[in-house]
Amino acid sequence: MLLEPLPEQAPLRKQLKDAARASRGKHDDEVSERDRVRHERLAQWELTVGIEIHAQLNTSSKLFSRASAEYTDVPNAASWPFDLAVPGSQPLFQPAVLVPAIRAALALKCQIQRRSKFDRKHYFYHDQPAGYQITQYYEPLARDGHLVLTQQDGLGEKDGGKIEIGIKQVQLEQDTAKTQEQDEVTSLIDFNRSGHALIEIISLPHLHTPEAAAAYVRKVQSILYAVDAATTGMELGGLRADVNVSVRRLDDNTSNHSYSGVGGLGQRTEIKNLSSFKSVEDAVRAERDRQIDVLESGGTIEGETRGWSLSAPGVTRRLRGKEGEVDYRYMPDPDISPLYIHPEVVEHLREHLPPVPEQLLDMLCANYGFTVVDAQALLALDNGGRLLWYQDIVAHLKVRENDVRSRLGVQVGNWVLHELGALLTTTETQWHPGLIDSQQMADLVSLQAQNKLTGPSAKRLLRILFDGDKRSVAEIAEEENLLFMPMTDEEYDALADAVIEANSSEADVVRQNGKQAKGKLKFLLGQMMRQGDRNRIEAQRAERILQTKLSPVGA
């Protein structure tokens, strides 16, 4: 970028790291001889993965009760009778949950259905008070979306540069209560989470590598964040994934299993409740290898549900087989009328949809002059919070400078990303929107753009702001003597005369030879710069006055 080279201690770039981590995965297969063999073996098989993602919606109420969905640490404080399945209580659909849900579906390029319905999915578990979960099985909220993954999202080489993942449907559903294991025989249940609004995003089986599977989940999360549909991600348990994994021999066309309308697949297994990007990738890889082992040794894959736990990394374990599979007995909920969503509502939300990361990336590069790497870094910082702050600063500048965004954009970007980033890293500080007021930051950049601050002074000013000084930027610059005070013409005149006098022979050479005596002119200029006030003298003006004074005689 313009002003300063990239500092060594660049700020945390989560997305880059994630991408790097993802691409490291593809080397795993190659690190040893044993792995080389495995790699060759892998080339004979095709892995297919379909993913179901459950994400907590960013909404203030539950799906079917007026209880608050805000976090509280008082157990069961946010539970209405319906959340506890008290007999005689009834579901009351909260239309507000539709805003984040529709946004999410739109960002995933889905068709919002004019009519959708709610069904009951039955199973007994202590975190499910009614004995069923209300979901949308037969007629979901949205269908037929897609999402594009590129290498920037962490695709491996095998995936090629760009793949499109189909989204089968997006549906609304209830979250379960939270269980806390007390001891071997006691579990405490907190129903605050019971009935929270979730969306389930079901992908088509379009993923073919563990890296792509993880990249897909990562990308869905970043899209949900970007459009404000979700605020808690995998790290905080707000997003969970179930993966369906199958393999088939590439030269074998007899595979005849299918799901979500995609056929010719091998028998699949499902791994439930993965709660990190890494576990998605690792579980898919482990399950792929297990299935290949079984098939190569002449066995068959059972349609079953498998588990993945951090305590036994590297292997999936059988939870229940097909015969033990739960029959959910989906039934339309007789208390809840169908949901009709007017196309105008959808259009309104579409028009006001916040941009997804890809759009932001394009915008930063095209309008603000960012490089892809810097744009990605900015997008990944503070869940997009830094980007908003950045845009605030540029907006403040535009008002006053009436300047083109791309020039200032780069300049501000440097401050936000690198100068401030370096400060955050060295002081081990967490950025937050109140750390430095965007208006103050704009003032700082503005001062510098008007040549009223030199680079070093501007950096000192930033540090002062960073340390919490509440004075205005102008005051600080003034009172701390940071303002750049250009020398007057008279001062230049006097200084030039003094230098010429002290170095008369060099001056003569310049006078006689004019432009050919460039070296001597530079020498004189150097003298001027050295003798003048470092903070006030400008090389261009000094050179100009020297040229005037030493112009060839008669010219």
Add this chain to the structure above:
Amino acid sequence: MNPAATARRLKSPGEIRRYSTIYHDRLRSARGTRAVLSGLENLVLTGSPYPSGRNIANDEVIVLKDNFLTTDLPTTCASHILEGFRGSATSMVGRLLQDAGIHIVAKTNMDEFGMGSYSTNSARGPVKHGFDSLEQSVGGSSGGSALVVAGGLARFAIGSDTGGSVRLPAAYTGILGFKPSYGRISRNGLIPYANSLDTVGIMSTSVKDAISIYRILNKHDPADPTSLDLNSRARIEHAKLSRSRVPDHAASDQVSVRVIGLRDKKESARLSLEAGMRWKAYGRQYFTKRSWRIGVPDEYNIQEMHPWIRIAWLKTLSVLQDMGNDIVHISLPTTQSALSAYYVLAPAEASSNLAKYDGVRYGIPRDAELADNHEGVLYAHHRGQHFGDEVKRRILLGTFSLSAGAMDNYFIQAQKVRRLVQQDFNNVFTVPHPLLEASTGNPEGVDFIVVPTAPTLPPLLSELKHQSPLDSYVNDIFTVPASLAGLPAISVPVVADDDLPPTSDKNIGMQIIGQFGEDMPLLNFVRDTVEAIDPPRPRETDSRIWTARRF
């Protein structure tokens, strides 16, 4: 219950007089009804009546079936599994009644969760007239409520009707049982058996009483997602206007009539205009029709019908005809399948609704030792232990019909049949179904349908012991169609033969069914016709209800 009937059952006429006197004295005394009711725990009621010390007159008390939430009395649905359960809020029905100054004094016994036709499937023991197994059944599942009214212990009672649970006991005990249109009365705080069929029912001896209670309860409740909203209610009012077509010549005349309550202002204005035209064309007569077209569906004339019931049916129809109404043959071809559909859908919903009873949060707590056995079964033991046989049977039925392998053949089929049943009714009624755009009403159709409430007379309790569950299901054949279509229906007591003494073994109910939303026209029709010929007799207390226990 007529004193004459009691007389034959009891040993000497002197006894009856004595009991009746005692009852009437008590009733007149300060704590009348409550004192009498307090002797009826487990027999008619599921617990002690409300223990307030205030004087309450008979006119101001009501009893609720034990599936309506009350805060001061437990609500158990007559099930072990809900033993000691108290709601945190009173049901909407209870609140509306209390707001109207009516006291809820007791909760009445019933078939567990409403599942049964004779009020014998109760954790509290069966509801009986007395202790004699040669007694007639009171019907179910709102048997306790029916008996309280029939016995003159309270003027009104609230029941719930899923497939006939208010109408059948009303027929068997010789009182009125009214099931309003689905969604008319809030179900909030009514513990569901099958949500899409459950309705709040009113039991009384006179239709005027039923109307006054209905007026109190007929309100939109935003807390019940299936409660008819104001817009739907306005559409119902509008649908009535289609009894007659607007003649073209009336179109130019305008009379100021306003249709209110519609959210859509334009729609409201249009309907007002239309109503004005009708008013102009037909005047008052249009809105207060005096003669009606009565439908008699061939499919209800089944072989199994008891002869007395057929006689009573014919008699009712001929009296209606004599009053100037037209009797019209109609066909409801899906009637035969309706019962099967009902016994697929209701248990399916029940199996889902009853999944919440796990002993963790309310009701009788589960036994920690057996809570989670090595097979990983969480609640099976608890549910097996505390649900009654009929409830378990229907949960199993429902679980099966919803299972992946059976869903298409049972649940989906039953839903289709349900739609056909609704279509059957829409094809024969003059008034269109107000909430279905496609329904236009049949100009040659009928205003009401009159059929018996049940094909049988009240059976003896001793006979029921030998009945299979299927036999008892068959008895709901006449009540289930109106439930599937959500239509208002009322069971009115009639007599087979004026010469026969009206004893409890010959109680017969005649059921009148109206188009969806036609609750008031239905009640008014009953008031103007049936009650006009056979005014309700003042109830004498049926001494058997309480004597057996107290003396």
